[in-house]
Amino acid sequence: KGTTREQRALKYLKEHARQGDPDSVLETFDEFCRTQEWAMNAAEEKGDILDEIVRELQPTTCLELGTYCGYSAVRIARNLSPSARLITIEVNPDYAAVAREVVKLAGLQDKIEVINLDSADVIRELKTKYDVTKLDLVFLDHWKYLYIRDIKLIEEEKLLKKGSVVFADNVIIPGAPGYLEYIRGSKNYKSTFYSVHFEYMDDMKDGVEKSVYIGDE
Ligand SMILES: O=C(NC/C=C/[C@H]1OC[C@H](O)[C@@H]1O)c1cc([N+](=O)[O-])cc(O)c1O
Numbered sequence: 547k548g549t550t551r552e553q554r555a556l557k558y559l560k561e562h563a564r565q566g567d568p569d570s571v572l573e574t575f576d577e578f579c580r581t582q583e584w585a586m587n588a589a590e591e592k593g594d595i596l597d598e599i600v601r602e603l604q605p606t607t608c609l610e611l612g613t614y615c616g617y618s619a620v621r622i623a624r625n626l627s628p629s630a631r632l633i634t635i636e637v638n639p640d641y642a643a644v645a646r647e648v649v650k651l652a653g654l655q656d657k658i659e660v661i662n663l664d665s666a667d668v669i670r671e672l673k674t675k676y677d678v679t680k681l682d683l684v685f686l687d688h689w690k691y692l693y694i695r696d697i698k699l700i701e702e703e704k705l706l707k708k709g710s711v712v713f714a715d716n717v718i719i720p721g722a723p724g725y726l727e728y729i730r731g732s733k734n735y736k737s738t739f740y741s742v743h744f745e746y747m748d749d750m751k752d753g754v755e756k757s758v759y760i761g762d763e
């Protein structure tokens with residue numbers, strides 16, 4: 547009976563992590579990826595930067611594109627204030643199913659909504675269907691070639707306000723050249739690049755880009 551890597555990870559989390567404890571879920575997931583099977587989580591180093599952004603920004607409404615198994619969703623939500631929430635979009639139904647289980651295991655189902663749809667379709671409906679006014683934090687971690695499409699859509703929908711943070715994973719590996727050129731060339735953002743290790747690979751370098759929106763609302 548063939549299981550997927552994501553199903554094996556979930557099984558490991560259910561067997562080894564403390565129910566209702568987000569920190570334990572994250573630590574256990576990192577342990578799984580270092581000792582059993584690699585997976586494309588943001589992991590410790592990128593996660594620390596994400597933690598720092600969330601703690602400093604104290605966002606009320608967060609959007610994540612590319613849930614995968616929910617590692618970064620749990621990472622973000624564990625630091626959110628009581629009324630704050632995270633909407634995370636995952637187009638792959640198998641990943642979304644695992645992510646929902648991981649979110650439940652972490653006890654964060656009241657703060658995280660996992661949506662199994664295409665990101666563009668959801669972004670167009672955030673204001674009307676998902677009761678969103680503005681996005682304080684956006685985490686881009688889905689298909690790399692879609693970062694530029696979706697950030698333009700988010701701007702078109704006027705979902706950003708001065709101070710909103712757009713945080714992008716993998717700008718070096720696999721890379722998002724079009725996105726980097728766009729966001730660094732835009733007068734509406736102040737961007738900072740962080741050189742970090744690629745998830746769970748201490749001898750590989752990746753990069754993340756933090757962009758603060760300073761444009762028109
Ligand atoms: O494609 C990546 N993320 C986007 C995920 C894409 C998957 O989720 C939606 C779609 O069904 C696809 O299967 C990615 C890829 C690598 N990588 O090493 O190839 C590393 C990362 O951190 C990544 O976020």
Ligand SMILES: [Mg+2]
Pocket residue numbers: 586587588687715716
């Ligand atoms: Mg990634």
